[in-house]
Amino acid sequence: MPLSPLSESESPLHNNTNEDTFINPFEISDNVSSADPNITIEPDDVGLSTDNKSQTKAKSPTPKTTTTINIEQTSTSVSGSIGQQTRPYANDTLDEPVSVTILRDLRNVAIKLQQVLNPKGRRDVLKDWDLWGPLILCLSLAIILSFNGPTGQDISIFTGVFVIVWCGSAIVTINAKLLGGAVSFFQSVCTLGYCIFPLVLIAFVNIFTSNIFIRIPLVILALGWSLYASVSFLSASHLANRRTLAVYPLFLFYSVIGWMVFVTGL
Amino acid sequence: MSREEYSVVVEMDDEPTRREELEFQDFSSTSGVGGKISKDKQASSNNDGFNNASFFDSNQSIRNESQGGSYPLWSIEYYARYFDVDTTQVLERASKSLFPKDNFVETVGSNPDLYGPFWIPTTVIFLLFVTATIAKFISDKDSPYDFIILSFGFAAIYTYSFGMPFIVWGALKYFGCSPSLLDTIGLYGYSLTIWLPISIINIIPSDTVRWALVIVGFAISGFFITRNLYPIISRADSKTSRLLLIFVLAAHAAFALLLKFKFFSYQWKPKSD
Numbered sequence: 370m371p372l373s374p375l376s377e378s379e380s381p382l383h384n385n386t387n388e389d390t391f392i393n394p395f396e397i398s399d400n401v402s403s404a405d406p407n408i409t410i411e412p413d414d415v416g417l418s419t420d421n422k423s424q425t426k427a428k429s430p431t432p433k434t435t436t437t438i439n440i441e442q443t444s445t446s447v448s449g450s451i452g453q454q455t456r457p458y459a460n461d462t463l464d465e466p467v468s469v470t471i472l473r474d475l476r477n478v479a480i481k482l483q484q485v486l487n488p489k490g491r492r493d494v495l496k497d498w499d500l501w502g503p504l505i506l507c508l509s510l511a512i513i514l515s516f517n518g519p520t521g522q523d524i525s526i527f528t529g530v531f532v533i534v535w536c537g538s539a540i541v542t543i544n545a546k547l548l549g550g551a552v553s554f555f556q557s558v559c560t561l562g563y564c565i566f567p568l569v570l571i572a573f574v575n576i577f578t579s580n581i582f583i584r585i586p587l588v589i590l591a592l593g594w595s596l597y598a599s600v601s602f603l604s605a606s607h608l609a610n611r612r613t614l615a616v617y618p619l620f621l622f623y624s625v626i627g628w629m630v631f632v633t634g635l
Numbered sequence: 636m637s638r639e640e641y642s643v644v645v646e647m648d649d650e651p652t653r654r655e656e657l658e659f660q661d662f663s664s665t666s667g668v669g670g671k672i673s674k675d676k677q678a679s680s681n682n683d684g685f686n687n688a689s690f691f692d693s694n695q696s697i698r699n700e701s702q703g704g705s706y707p708l709w710s711i712e713y714y715a716r717y718f719d720v721d722t723t724q725v726l727e728r729a730s731k732s733l734f735p736k737d738n739f740v741e742t743v744g745s746n747p748d749l750y751g752p753f754w755i756p757t758t759v760i761f762l763l764f765v766t767a768t769i770a771k772f773i774s775d776k777d778s779p780y781d782f783i784i785l786s787f788g789f790a791a792i793y794t795y796s797f798g799m800p801f802i803v804w805g806a807l808k809y810f811g812c813s814p815s816l817l818d819t820i821g822l823y824g825y826s827l828t829i830w831l832p833i834s835i836i837n838i839i840p841s842d843t844v845r846w847a848l849v850i851v852g853f854a855i856s857g858f859f860i861t862r863n864l865y866p867i868i869s870r871a872d873s874k875t876s877r878l879l880l881i882f883v884l885a886a887h888a889a890f891a892l893l894l895k896f897k898f899f900s901y902q903w904k905p906k907s908d
Contacts, residue, residue: 547750634779
């Protein structure tokens, strides 16, 4: 009896540490049942949770419920495994510690940033959009620019950069939609937000140099990079003779950010 | 010119049809016929059941049926009809505002767009920010850039290019001239095109050149606006409506002076050591 809660509390831990091995819920249940074959189900704790959770979260039964169900009847856990495979994450994310969640999101952001920097990168990574990356980039750009900007204007610069990045990307997206482009709103905002990454990098480099002849090529390079990375996603949006009209606001958006990156701290 | 417009007509026609295929909407009766009208109407007479269509641009009638007609007011797709322009059309309209020979409202026809009236003022704002900063660096090398230029530019230019059309439209409505709001917005939006080259040339640190250019800019855009508003104003019965032209010109002069003193002056205080 004292063993069973221990094994149950261990099972989500197992889940998190080696993610790859326990994609299949069967394996978890086999492990637990083989380790503790005489496991009995507590009527107050687990029994209740089987009823409630299996209905409310039909998609993803917790490892706890899979173990208990599996001993009684295998058929339910089969349906559970189907539900689990449709989720983007192989494991249950409800029981994991917050640190694991944050780390996984950060890793996703890092993967997307890599793809933006790689000119031949896979654009489909950005289809799974998130706004964390753009937020981090936007905040770091706003902080860099406002710290290096003219004294006394740091608050207005921070606000300005924040507004330009978010409203700008939203307006550029709406513009593309209005012109008849087949783009998804948040996906496009996410892409545009990620594509300011080269400019953020140059803004960081510009802290250390105020030489115009170093800055000009760097900013132009970053601007071209941002534009190239973002335009390639617009190319799929079915704008035959209006591509210029859709791309021009994009150019304006990155140019004004690039200009701010260029002049800050000169 | 007419050949260009014709090619545009053909281009746009396959856009709505593709969209309908995607959305499974039943436009089979309207668009099937409509696709033909736009081409037939050029050649044949208008004695079929579509007499009304001859009052409009053939594009417009079809577009309203297929694009905007079925969408509610709050959806993005509803406003897509105001962005139904090509690159060549936008460039043509912008150049018309630089050389205001023809009637702009007539050239736009029944296809007024909001693309130009939004992106031309936005471009002017950003370009003024860039050129004003460059001119500032020329006049005083050590001074940092001024972010206030950008926020001030946003406030001033958006207010003028979207606020004034509403005032003018309201006044015209009051005098009973039956104006079109989109036309007035388009008029004011496209009239700002002249400030793009002027703001670039005004980097030259000479006050005489700047004054001359501001006067040229005021003259061209002011002539463009009044020239196109006059036919609408003269629809009114009362002669007092002519006063509106004076008001429009006065407001435009005020706007030009604002640009001169805020962006083309660069009277920066020398840095105190």
